[in-house]
Amino acid sequence: MSAVMKAPDVRDAYLASLAPDVHSLAGPGPEWLNALRAEAAACVNSQPYPTTQDEEWRFTDFGLLRKTAFASAADISLEVSLADIEPFVLPESEKSRLVFVNGIYAPHLSACAGLPQGVVISNLAAGLPLHDAVIRTHLAQQVDFHNEAFAALNTSHIRDGALVLITKDTACPAPIHLLFIATGADMPQANYPRCLIIADAGSTCALIEDYVCLNQGVYFTSAVSEITLGENAAVEHTRLQRESLSAFHMAYGAVALARGSNYTAHNIAFGARISRHDLRIKQNGEAAQCTLNGLALISGRQIADTHTVMDHTKPNGQSTQLHKCIADGGAHAVFNGKIFVRKDAQHTNAAQQSRNLLLSNKARIDTKPQLEIFADDVKCAHGATVSQLETEEMFYLNSRGLDALTARNLLIYGFAEEIVDRIPVTSLIKQLSKTLSEQILEHT
Amino acid sequence: MISSNSKVILEVRNLSASVAGIEILKGINLTVRSGEVHAIMGPNGSGKSTFSKVLAGHPGYTVTGGEVLFEGQNLLELPPEERARNGVFLAFQYPIEIPGVSNSAFLRLTYNTQQAHRGGEELDPLEFNDFIQEKCKIVEMDPSFLDRSVNEGFSGGEKKRNEILQMAVLDPRLAILDETDSGLDIDALRIVASGVNKLMTPDNAVIMVTHYQRLLNYITPDFVHVMRRGRIIKTGGKELALELETRGYDWLDDEHQKAASV
Structure with a gap:
């Protein structure tokens, strides 16, 4: 608990090692991207990092992370072969797979041949020259990196990432597998995966955002995903966190829903020594639908913290959420689920359930459903159970x-x-x- | 099917049991031979369901006296899973839902566990599929129920049919049907009862715990026992059930008390 008492301006080993180096900020890509990285870097350097004294972070004690220094990931993607990733390969996504090794794009492991017209699956760097305008319109627009330290950290380090563009009324025929591989090398290193997903009006796709490891080493993944759904678009998003049991995983997801769109998420967390997933979903248009399924299964001394925010801002929206935690050994699972129903969001129908299973006397689960309702004609229900x-x-x-x-x-x-x-x-x-x-x- | 030289399957002697310190069973005596169907009837709260749970080994009940021999072996010293493997089956009044576990995987696991215990052959998923398709016919169950989670979203009748399907898979020596008729419409009752009849052999036995006589229209009992306040107060043939249907239970109470005071 001593880490808790430290003043937030003390720069710990990991902060010093993670802070973006201003001299190397100018990376590949257009000038606006350099400007974005610089802006995020300024945020990283100016804002305090969260500690367990912050209400939103009080259960995520990452004291262990604070003691570790991380090197930036070097490009060793060529050392990883198809045989190495075979256990993770999905036959359904044989021609719709992007692979990143320690956050760096690995073309020889990826396979995106023969995609239909209207479907773009590529790494961000390759996509930039072709889709500069749309990327610029969406990249870092939904994550609040001015107030979220780890989102700022990731944004300041953007070099590459996954880009998925589904144009108007296009149905992507196969699930898109975004496979982020950590090699778990000897030296602790930091990886910065980034996803930008844009599903235009009337389009549909299934995504799998998958974090895996080849070795049980110590490393740090700071991931950010932004997803935009156009009117009546439908996206089914599976997110798997199966990192090394010694890894740190800090992830931030932001989803924007236009009128009549439908977003379904399956968030599964098995891995990492300490993990945190912040997911913010905003219904910006009428009659948007959202289904969130969540599962954290942890043991030993793992910590898995999930924070979700479901923000209903327009009428006739729907959201259904079921989050489950299973904690064994001395593990600690946390769920915090906020649902906002804003003044204009009349006839919202929101349901949230948190169900938890404690398997040992030393395990701990903290669950906190929160409803904040400002509209007067809505149907909202929430509940939480913790049981043996x-x-x-x-x-x-x-x-x-x-x-x-x-x-x-x-x-x-x-x-x-x-x-x-x-x-x-x-x-x-x-x-x-x-x-x-x-x-x-x-x-x- | 009564035959005096049949093997005794179950011998209950002066069994008493309590839950949370309250005595529910107060000295039950019952002998069940192979090939026999016994009906245990009685009003609510008479202890019928407790009796069936105690036989199956529910951990919530404490046996305070008496003994139970199953095929000559002391049943009460065995944990519930061993009673089941030895051939005791309880069809639940309220079968439990197990979301996330497919019915077929569950049935195969229980079947193979049973087979391992009996030294029989275990079946792989393909072999088991053939095996279970045949068993489904016994309770007229649509095989699509095999792919669903155990009992999840099943109607009352489907749950009871699933219990009898499990009975068909496990092939018990003694099946205890706890209020298997409750919550069933007439068609479901007919299907469930006909399933039980198909599973009866000269080597096994059935104890039916029921509140109403109507199940006995479909499964003919060799003996009808009436339970009242934790005891069996009267035993008769199937005609006793009909008498209960018209006269209720109170007359027995009077008769029993009269007998006790003599």
Whole structure:
């Protein structure tokens, strides 16, 4: 707890090592991008980093992160082969995959051949000359990097990233796999993955934003994703955080919904020593729909913190959220889900559920659903439960011949699988179900 | 199907049990032989459901006296999973939903666990699929229910059918059906009852716990026992159920008290 008491202006090892170097700010790309990086860098250098004394960060004690110095990632993407990433490859995305190694684009691992007209999947650097105007209109426009330290850090380090553009009324035929690989090298290093997704009016696509590791090393991922949905667009977004168990993962996601659009997210967190995911969704148009499914399954000394903000600003919007945490060992899971229903957002229908499973006496789960309603004609519901495995459920399985351990594991598996099952990619469900069974068995 | 030289499957002697310090069963005696169907009837709160849960080993109940022999073995010293593997099956009054676990995976896991215990052959998913398709016919269950999560979103009747499907898979020596008829419409009742009848053999036995006589129109009991305040106060043939239907339970109470005071 001593880290908590430190004054925020003390520059810890990680802050000193992560701070953008003004001299190297001018990177590839147009002048406006340099200006953006410089502006973000100024924010990084001027604003205090959050500590557990900040209300929004009080459970994310990343004291361990503060003690670590990180080197910037060098380009070692060529040392990674297709065979190395094979366990993560999805057959459904054979021709719609972008791979980044330690945040750096790896063309030899990516595969985006034969995409239909109206679908652009490329790295940001390659996309810039072709789509400068649209990128400039959207990049860093939704993340509030002036107030979010880690978003500023990522923005100041933008070199490359994933770019997905789906033009008007186009349906992307295959799920798009954005695979971010951390090599988990000997030296702790920092990676800055970035995603920019623009789904124009009437378009549809499925995305998989996937953070994986090749080795269980110490590293730091600071990720930012921005997603814009045009009118009546539909995006189904699966986000997997399966980082090294020694890694730090600080991620920020911002989603903007236009009239009649439909955004579905499946946010799954298995990995990282300390992880934090901030997700902000804004319904900017009428009758937008949003479904958020979340699952954190952690053990040992892992911390997984999810903060979501669902902001209804226009009438007739809908949102449904189910977030589950399972904490074993001495792990600590946190969920904070805010729902705003603004004055104009009449006839909003918002439902949020936080369901949690504590598997050990030393594990801890903090859940905080928050509703702030300023409109008078709305339907909102929220609820939170934290429980241990139920006697009746256990007895049912025992009475079918399953012993206590098998019954327990099956119930934990089912609790988690209910979320995993909702992912729209069959091969990914299989991958994750296998991981689930292995993780549950490992910790019994 | 009564035959005096059949094997005794279950022998309950003076069984008493309590929950949270309150005595619910106050000395039950019951002998069940292979090939027999026993109906246990009684008003609400008589202890019928408690009796079935105690036999299956529910951890919420404390056995305070008596003994239960299952095929000659002390049943009460076994944890519920071992009772199940040895051949005791309880069809739940309120089957539990297990979201995220597919019905077919669950059935296969329980079947293979059972087989491992009995030294039988375990089935891989393909083999099990053939096996379970046949079992589904017994309860007229659409095979699409196999891909759904266990009992999740099932109607009352579908849940009860799923219980009998599990019974068909596990092939128990003694099946205890706890209010299996409750919440069923007439068609579902017919299907569930016909499933049970198809599963009856000269080597197994069924105990039906029920509040109403109507299930007994479909599954004919060899014995009808009436429970009242934690005891079996009267035993008769299937005609006793009909008498209960017309006269209710109170007359038995009077008769029992008279007998006790003599």
